[in-house]
Amino acid sequence: MTAIDSIDNGVNVQALLDAREALKGAPEAAQFTWRATTKWENGVHTSTTVKDFFGLGEERSHKAEHSFTADHPEVFAAEDNGITPIEYLLVGLASCLTAGVASVAQNRGIQLRSVEATVEGAHDIRGILGADSDVRNGYNGVKVSFNIDADASKEDIEALVAQSQKRSAVFDALTNPTDVTVEVV
Amino acid sequence: MVTPEHITTVVIGAGHAGLAASHFLSARAIDHVVLERGEVANSWRRERWDSLRLLTPNWQSRLPGHHYGGPDPDGYMTMGEVVEFIDHFATGMPVRTGTTVTSVRRTDDGYQVTTDAGEIRCRTVVIASGACNLPAVPALRQAIPDTVEQITPFDYRGPSSLPDGGVLVVGASATGVQLAAELARSGRPVTISTGEHVRLPRLYRGRDVLWWMDAAGVWDQRYDQVPDLTRARRLASPQLAGTPDRTTLDINALTDLGVELVGRSAAVRDGEMLFSGGLRAVISLADLKMERLLNTFDEWAAASGADVKPSERFEPTRVPKSTRLRLDLRGGEIRTVVWATGFRPDYSWLDVPVVDEKGHLNHDGGVVESPGLYALGLPVLRRRKSTFIHGIEDDAREVIDHLAVYVGAHAASE
Numbered sequence: 302m303t304a305i306d307s308i309d310n311g312v313n314v315q316a317l318l319d320a321r322e323a324l325k326g327a328p329e330a331a332q333f334t335w336r337a338t339t340k341w342e343n344g345v346h347t348s349t350t351v352k353d354f355f356g357l358g359e360e361r362s363h364k365a366e367h368s369f370t371a372d373h374p375e376v377f378a379a380e381d382n383g384i385t386p387i388e389y390l391l392v393g394l395a396s397c398l399t400a401g402v403a404s405v406a407q408n409r410g411i412q413l414r415s416v417e418a419t420v421e422g423a424h425d426i427r428g429i430l431g432a433d434s435d436v437r438n439g440y441n442g443v444k445v446s447f448n449i450d451a452d453a454s455k456e457d458i459e460a461l462v463a464q465s466q467k468r469s470a471v472f473d474a475l476t477n478p479t480d481v482t483v484e485v486v
Numbered sequence: 487m488v489t490p491e492h493i494t495t496v497v498i499g500a501g502h503a504g505l506a507a508s509h510f511l512s513a514r515a516i517d518h519v520v521l522e523r524g525e526v527a528n529s530w531r532r533e534r535w536d537s538l539r540l541l542t543p544n545w546q547s548r549l550p551g552h553h554y555g556g557p558d559p560d561g562y563m564t565m566g567e568v569v570e571f572i573d574h575f576a577t578g579m580p581v582r583t584g585t586t587v588t589s590v591r592r593t594d595d596g597y598q599v600t601t602d603a604g605e606i607r608c609r610t611v612v613i614a615s616g617a618c619n620l621p622a623v624p625a626l627r628q629a630i631p632d633t634v635e636q637i638t639p640f641d642y643r644g645p646s647s648l649p650d651g652g653v654l655v656v657g658a659s660a661t662g663v664q665l666a667a668e669l670a671r672s673g674r675p676v677t678i679s680t681g682e683h684v685r686l687p688r689l690y691r692g693r694d695v696l697w698w699m700d701a702a703g704v705w706d707q708r709y710d711q712v713p714d715l716t717r718a719r720r721l722a723s724p725q726l727a728g729t730p731d732r733t734t735l736d737i738n739a740l741t742d743l744g745v746e747l748v749g750r751s752a753a754v755r756d757g758e759m760l761f762s763g764g765l766r767a768v769i770s771l772a773d774l775k776m777e778r779l780l781n782t783f784d785e786w787a788a789a790s791g792a793d794v795k796p797s798e799r800f801e802p803t804r805v806p807k808s809t810r811l812r813l814d815l816r817g818g819e820i821r822t823v824v825w826a827t828g829f830r831p832d833y834s835w836l837d838v839p840v841v842d843e844k845g846h847l848n849h850d851g852g853v854v855e856s857p858g859l860y861a862l863g864l865p866v867l868r869r870r871k872s873t874f875i876h877g878i879e880d881d882a883r884e885v886i887d888h889l890a891v892y893v894g895a896h897a898a899s900e
Contacts, residue, residue, distance in 0.1 A: 481767070
């Protein structure tokens with residue numbers, strides 16, 4: 302355990318390992334609900350706020366409310382007040398995988414100096430425009446490139462990235478089907 | 487070298503569409519021949535499963551000058567009866583059976599049609615070879631484990647042709663729901679995977695739903711008045727079956743038979759089929775569209791004073807609280823995948839550049855981009871009813887009218 306104690310990626314791995322043990326016997330406490338509320342502004346411009354969530358058996362809040370503006374670029378004849386919703390998926394994926402790399406590195410005693418993930422989503426917009434019903438609406442493919450500087454071999458770094466995908470919530474949400482219910486209230 | 491035969495018009499295919507073309511060509515005294523690779527009504531004889539019946543009621547089965555005259559106007563013809571009906575219509579028509587067209591090429595003054603029995607030169611060609619020559623199967627078929635048998639409706643005759651055990655039916659149009667129901671009744675565990683589909687009740691307010699399509703004018707809507715023609719031409723066949731008891735065969739009916747519902751087949755990965763989590767969206771779309779259609783019927787009934795029973799509404803499609811998003815195809819639960827994912831035409835023999843990148847013919851109401859080339863029997867060719875047996879008469883008359891003008895102008899210019 303000396304390696305883990307002597308390196309610091311800023312991830313409290315012990316707390317996570319303790320939580321894993323504690324929740325093994327309390328699956329109900331492990332049930333979290335994440336929430337976001339989106340308000341239409343004008344055109345395809347929306348504002349989304351995220352503050353409250355449910356977890357460990359009770360209602361909780363982030364320290365502060367966070368706001369996210371979404372819009373579309375001018376080539377979509379929009380005002381470009383914010384990034385597009387599908388770009389938020391890239392934000393989620395890259396930040397989740399990067400956080401995973403840090404956590405796994407901490408757990409494996411690997412000191413990170415810098416981590417940069419670049420993510421690209423290939424998108425054929427004929428799908429959303431209804432120009433071709435054989436073209437899907439979402440990404441045709443997503444590519445993430447990690448540039449990692451750390452006290453570790455290339456193999457160990459590749460293993461970090463692999464383990465990060467294995468435990469990533471967003472990677473799973475994007476690569477596996479999820480039951481989505483949309484209702485009007 | 488043998489001199490090629492010369493004739494004004496070659497019709498390719500002796501199904502109801504090609505024969506209807508022949509009817510109107512004869513009425514205009516245009517010399518022609520109908521080439522048929524097999525027998526008259528060949529697809530109905532060879533490419534359908536045993537239990538299939540027409541979706542349209544008998545009274546609606548009409549061809550130019552040829553009507554159903556039997557004792558059961560509200561029933562649905564078996565395949566044998568359809569073959570007999572079309573065979574009878576073909577009496578006296580210049581049909582050459584057992585003649586396969588291998589190539590159609592443009593010449594200076596028309597077309598050269600090559601068959602396995604020789605060559606024909608003609609001024610005009612009517613393509614009536616059908617819209618459903620080949621099964622359309624998605625690329626993910628290649629990732630299905632070898633231990634699972636894969637079949638298309640072209641291979642299917644009845645439940646006994648499948649191995650015992652579970653069946654995954656992919657697709658919930660008319661074919662998919664009919665095969666799923668038949669396989670479930672045979673005692674097999676059946677799962678049906680559905681993307682967008684068209685839900686219809688068999689009977690509405692006491693009348694066949696296809697009576698309503700006809701009476702309320704939906705079926706007569708012209709191709710140039712349909713808001714999204716590309717979509718209309720690609721629309722899957724509705725969830726309907728022609729059964730003696732005239733029952734509805736929608737997803738609720740399948741659920742009652744014990745069929746398990748899953749979302750659209752999205753991918754096969756590591757031997758597992760993954761299903762879309764958007765199942766509820768396609769279900770509610772189908773329910774909403776059916777509702778809208780029934781509202782159209784009600785409005786028409788109120789305006790026309792039609793003699794029908796009171797308005798009724800149907801139970802929304804029941805979706806289980808949670809449906810499976812993945813299915814292990816290696817575990818033995820599924821022994822057969824049935825691809826009920828639609829059909830496509832085969833124009834591999836057509837050496838005229840009139841087929842788009844998706845394999846569909848470029849045409850305007852059956853008038854193909856290449857002068858003197860015509861098509862009949864394709865979805866929404868000139869009307870919404872175009873592919874139904876009774877839908878061919880108006881289309882064939884108008885297309886042959888156009889052909890006759892073309893041939894006349896052609897003759898005058900010589």
